[in-house]
Amino acid sequence: LVYLRDPLPVGDERPVGPVVLRLRRTDRLRPIDDLGLAEGEGAGAAGAAGELDFSQLPLVGPQGDLPAAELCEIRPGGALAEVLRGVRPVFGSAVGARDALPELLGSDHPVPRGQRAILAPLRGRRRVIGAAVFLRTPDRDAFEQNDLLVAAQLATHTALGIDKAVLYGREAYIADELQRTMLPDGLPQPTGVRLASRYLPAAETARVGGDWYDAIPLPGSRVALVVGDVMGHSMTSAAIMGQLRTTAQTLAQLDLPPAEVLHHLDEQAQRLGSDRMATCLYAVYDPVSHRITIANAGHPPPVLLHLGGRAEVLRVPPGAPIGVGGVDFEAVELDAPAGATLLLYTDGLVESRLRDVWTGIEQLRERLATTAQLTGLDHSPPLEALCDDVLDMLGPGDRDDDIALLAARFEGIAPSDVAYWFLDPEETAPGRARRFARRALARWGLEELSDSLELLVSEVVTNAVRYAERPVTLRLLRTDVLRCEVGDDSPQLPRQRRARETDEGGR
Known part of the structure; x- marks a missing residue:
């Protein structure tokens, strides 16, 4: 029987209440008569001494015929607390263990007499996290001294494995929460454009990365579309990504031109450290003029899917990555016709160990054109389905990096x-x-x-x-x-203020 603390402690957490053990696992070999073996069967499982190899026998769970207490509260100063403090496995007949086993298993649970019970504390890296109980029925041989060594090995490896699993689970949870909070909870629904997005981590073992996307409403019914990629897959990359994303949002609210936004992001990255490099693409769409202004900092170029099904890679000056310093960023203004779809993405979508980035971009362009032809040339493909179809182009071995995807369907204002x-x-x-x-x-x-x-x-x-x-x-x-x-042309941005009784005017 395996008991674990409920809840399991993580890292250096200290219990604030009473320590409670919960029964998590009960394994019992079925009696040989219940195996349904005819005479002569099981010979292949017999050893040299003609004994049955119990590793081949099925196990039964907590519904077996050894009912045990589901919960056990460890009383300070009690017999069970003293045995667990000793860390080493002990026979059930040892001093203190005779009182500890009923305290753990419950007073109604039968405990075999003699050395047919072993109580083994499960100690993780910092503290005892539970206990394992080994029982033998009276018709079997009693445990020997060597069995204590085996129980100690089993308890040690089990406890360390559980401890690591709990710690990894907490780290994975923190990573997921960090990544989730770094990315937008949802996309806005600005006038004249529809948006959809996707994010995929590189792998389960690297859930935190530096890829991000954003859509920021701007004055004049415009919207800023941003996608970026900080080098690396670590908490540091995610933290830098969060700072750059926050900076981009602040700069966007100041209504700065795209090239100037990238310039300030470059300065911010240099303040974070000389080795903090990132790529970013910043675009501003105006639904009234049906135009889009794009500036690029070393990022893969966007792809525009026209209403008629033609997909083109936009010619945007590539620029240098953010963090290089001392470089100029150039913005271009392009037509954004109604019904067209702009796809912004990070290099994880188009680059892997099996293909270079330009091969991947060409495959993406062909995939978009094929999807548009399947849905008909008179109308644009559904935006959410289009994002899913783009991700389906990834084959085995193509997931070397995070993937951030932002799709914008231009509708404009008539x-x-x-x-x-x-x-x-x-x-x-x-x-x-x-x-x-x-x-x-x-x-x-x-x-x-x-x-x-x-x-x-x-x-x-x-x-x-x-x-x-x-x-x-x-x-x-x-x-x-x-x-x-x-x-108007006043350099002072308007903001909402509460008028005081003495105010006679104000911006």
């Missing part, structure tokens, strides 16, 4: 749903803005929103005119809601 004006920064601008807004609402059949929109436009445009030197922009977007956007 020109008929956009109204755009430029207003000179003068006193008449708020009145003109109200008139423009009323006309747009009348054209869209949204006159019931006129009062709210006119008040909003008047307040925000007035504030913008007070601080702007160049024409103020007013844009209305009819999407799932009516969006009103006002822009």
Whole structure:
């Protein structure tokens, strides 16, 4: 019978309550009469002395005929506590063990007399984690002194194995939690684009890596798409990845151009250490202009799947990896037609020991084109199914690295749903803005929103005119809601503040 502490301690954890042992395993050889062996059978399992080889016999579990207590609380100063403190296995007939066995097994459990019971503490690397009990029925020979040595070996190896398994389980849990918290819980649903993502660790033995992806809503109904890869598979790589991802999110909220975002990420990586290298691709999609701006820092190029089924590898300047320092990053602006799908990924998807990165990119491009043809050229393939199909291209031996995958389906905002004006920064601008807004609402059949929109436009445009030197922009977007956007050239970013009683104005 094998008893283990409940719950099992991990590492240097100290119990805060009473120590409880729970019965985890009961093995008992079936009586020979129950094996159903006819006379002469079992000869192949007989040894030189004609004894049956018990290693070939089936075992029965806790439902066998040796009922034992499921739980046992170790009383401080009790006989069981003293035996477990001694660490070494003892016969059931030894001093202290006679009282310890009933305490462990329960008073109703029969204990064979003589040396037919062994109580072996299970000691891990730091403390006793349980106990094993070996019992022999009265019709069998009693245990000998050598059996204590065997029991000690079994108990030692078992306890260390359990200890390592528990510790590994905790480490794996921490790794999974770390990786999960480093990656977004879910993707936003910005206007004019649909998103899907996948993440696969390199292997069960390396669950933590430096790959990440992100989608960050930006002002003006735009969205930033980010994918990156820190070198290595370790807690350190994951920690650096988390810092770079947080930095990218902060820079995105400042609405910096993609090339400038990569420049600041490069500076951040240098502060983390000279050997902290990473690749990153940062793209900003504008659903109104149907354009996308991309900057690359040593990352594999994205692939664009057009509505007609054509897949192309976008020509983006590769740039140097983040952390090199002293390099410039170049951004390019490309068309992002409605219905097209942009695929951002890390090199684990296209590179392995069996193929180089450019071979993998070509295979990815062909896979996307084939998938689009199967679903028809008139409409785009389902986004989630497309991600699954891309991962299915991985064969045996292709999983050498983590894989982060971010897919963006461009839907855009139709020109008929956009109204755009430029207003000179003068006193008449708020009145003109109200008139423009009323006309747009009348054209869209949204006159019931006129009062709210006119008040909003008047307040925000007035504030913008007070601080702007160049024409103020007013844009209305009819999407799932009516969006009103006002822009000006003031370098100070607007933020929500609570007005004090003494305030007469404010940005």
